[in-house]
Amino acid sequence: MRWLSFVVVLALLVVGGHATSASATPMQSGPPPTVTGENGVVYPTDPEGRALLLRGWEYSDDSCGSTSFSGAAEKFRQMAALGYNAVRVPFNWECMEPTFGEYDEAYLSAFARVFRAAEDAHLMVTPDLNDHFPTWVLDRAGRQPGTSSVEFGSTAIGSADLGPSVLGKHGDLEFLAAWGLVYDNPEVRGRVLDLWAMFAGRFHDEPSLFGYDLFNEPLFDPLAQGASVIDPLAAEADELTPLYQDLTDRIRAVDTTHWVLVEPFWAGVGSLAQPTRLGEIRDPQRKIAYAPHIYDLSMESGGDYEPASGFVQRYWDAVVRYPKQHGLPLLIWEWGTRDPKSPNAGRYVDEVTAGIDAHAAGSMAFVWCTGLSGWCNLGDDGLPGAAMASTVSAYPQRIAGVPIALSTSGVGTRLSYRPGGDQPTLVIVPKAAYPGGYEVDLAGATYTVTPKGTFDVVGISADPGSATVEVTVRPK
Structure with a gap:
């Protein structure tokens, strides 16, 4: 049965x-969700x-x-x-x-x-x-x-x-x-x-x-x-x-x-x-x-x-x-x-x-x-x-702008986006995923690293006038 x-x-x-x-959803005032x-x-x-x-x-x-x-x-x-x-x-x-x-x-x-x-x-x-x-x-x-x-x-x-x-x-x-x-x-x-x-x-x-x-x-x-x-x-x-x-x-x-x-x-x-x-x-x-x-x-x-x-x-x-x-x-x-x-x-x-x-x-x-x-x-x-x-694996937790493409495969994390706003983009890098260390490649931005014990937070700030930011995190 x-x-x-x-x-x-x-x-x-x-x-x-x-x-x-159904009928259109009523609009909400204030910042978009x-x-x-x-x-x-x-x-x-x-x-x-x-x-x-x-x-x-x-x-x-x-x-x-x-x-x-x-x-x-x-x-x-x-x-x-x-x-x-x-x-x-x-x-x-x-x-x-x-x-x-x-x-x-x-x-x-x-x-x-x-x-x-x-x-x-x-x-x-x-x-x-x-x-x-x-x-x-x-x-x-x-x-x-x-x-x-x-x-x-x-x-x-x-x-x-x-x-x-x-x-x-x-x-x-x-x-x-x-x-x-x-x-x-x-x-x-x-x-x-x-x-x-x-x-x-x-x-x-x-x-x-x-x-x-x-x-x-x-x-x-x-x-x-x-x-x-x-x-x-x-x-x-x-x-x-x-x-x-x-x-x-x-x-x-x-x-x-x-x-x-x-x-x-x-x-x-x-x-x-x-x-x-x-x-x-x-x-x-x-x-x-x-x-x-x-x-x-x-x-x-x-x-x-x-x-x-x-x-x-x-x-x-x-x-x-x-x-x-x-x-x-x-x-x-x-x-x-x-x-x-x-x-x-x-x-x-x-x-x-x-x-x-x-x-x-x-x-x-x-x-x-x-x-x-x-x-x-x-x-x-x-x-x-x-x-x-x-x-x-490393992944972008917060993206300051408009995402274009993302890949978080085992060989490396790749992110591209059009920057916007005053806040940094935050990428989480768990150390367990990169026992031999990792490296960050950037185009159109600079970055800082904030250690959080078992993982790092990579903060990415777009260069002035940069139309696109490209980020790659990969094993050393």
């Missing part, structure tokens, strides 16, 4: 069609108006209660030591609201330590609502009271071990039925809206907060309302889009500053390289970012990447359509290798990171844990290992 339901989901997700754009590069990439801006690039990892803790996220400070220090500037942290709905209408204050207080630790480590945090449904949602979805299944996605009943099926909870019809309630059941939908309004109201003043990732890998109910089949692409436009709009409106009632991140349906874009059918999300602050994931199906199922499949190139061809149509930053907010030691993992990492450089303003690798297998991508030394070792 698990595979049958998943086949239905995947088959439906391959159907064609395009969503229509984004800058568009000559490469077509839309970047968020920092308070000085520089193009902001985000590089980071996901840190996960599925435990509930007051001890959750207790490892955040140590993990964030490790990330920061390599020059990363961002972290994605899921929180679980079942931990947050184990009883209908009652939030767990111990869990909320535990999540506050995420912001404290991130602030200390100078990381920007994206909290993310994970689809670990509370038991009261699963009961409404048809589960018999008192029973449990690892497929439901509930931490309390063992979602960390989903068994041999790569589909896990995504192949369970009652889990999908719970997603249907998120869209169609007034009580469940209302609780999702209230949860995000509460969360944003509580944490919107946190200095380390970047934005809100509204749902981790949202899904739909293929048998909603008794239908024998439902078009997921229509559901993405007709159900997910208005829910995102309602959530954005609720968040904006308490927070007009931070970004709102939206993801497409699970598998459609990230695993099948299909264009999303999301419609426009209107935001008077113009701070909506598109945050899809990318996972090769062969690697997800435990195999190796097959370069001949052309998956990564098809993914980039499909994924850029939505952010280009709506003028949004593209953030690849989850990607990684299931086994970075597999023969073709290095090829996969190179293809993905080249696409991130060319098309995206940020990326989050999955996941920050030791083992070099089972999605853990750190070696025993606590550094990204095997194929993922190449992700530790």
Whole structure:
């Protein structure tokens, strides 16, 4: 049954069609929240108006209660030591609201330590609502009271071990039925809206907060309302889009500053390289970012990447359509290798990171844990290992001007941009990536180096009258 339901989901997700754009987004007064590069990439801006690039990892803790996220400070220090500037942290709905209408204050207080630790480590945090449904949602979805299944996605009943099926909870019809309630059941939908309004109201003043990732890998109910089949692409436009709009409106009632991140349906874009059918999300602050994931199906199922499949190139061809149509930053907010030691993992990492450089303003690798297998991508030394070792490289964190082109390959980082403003461009150079030292070549600018212990910050100032700045950081 698990595979049958998943086949239905995947088959439906391959159907064609395009969503229509909604009315124009109201303009915002003051400095623009984004800058568009000559490469077509839309970047968020920092308070000085520089193009902001985000590089980071996901840190996960599925435990509930007051001890959750207790490892955040140590993990964030490790990330920061390599020059990363961002972290994605899921929180679980079942931990947050184990009883209908009652939030767990111990869990909320535990999540506050995420912001404290991130602030200390100078990381920007994206909290993310994970689809670990509370038991009261699963009961409404048809589960018999008192029973449990690892497929439901509930931490309390063992979602960390989903068994041999790569589909896990995504192949369970009652889990999908719970997603249907998120869209169609007034009580469940209302609780999702209230949860995000509460969360944003509580944490919107946190200095380390970047934005809100509204749902981790949202899904739909293929048998909603008794239908024998439902078009997921229509559901993405007709159900997910208005829910995102309602959530954005609720968040904006308490927070007009931070970004709102939206993801497409699970598998459609990230695993099948299909264009999303999301419609426009209107935001008077113009701070909506598109945050899809990318996972090769062969690697997800435990195999190796097959370069001949052309998956990564098809993914980039499909994924850029939505952010280009709506003028949004593209953030690849989850990607990684299931086994970075597999023969073709290095090829996969190179293809993905080249696409991130060319098309995206940020990326989050999955996941920050030791083992070099089972999605853990750190070696025993606590550094990204095997194929993922190449992700530790110099990168421009803030670009003062209009970006033209960027490449952060293992042989060297190259950046070109048209300078603007009075602030320097900042390039982060982690020393772990250059054990023999590095050198900086410039055209049209001068630079200074500020040591930060385990990494250097290279500050680049354009020469007077320089129309273009060219920067190269490479091993000596």
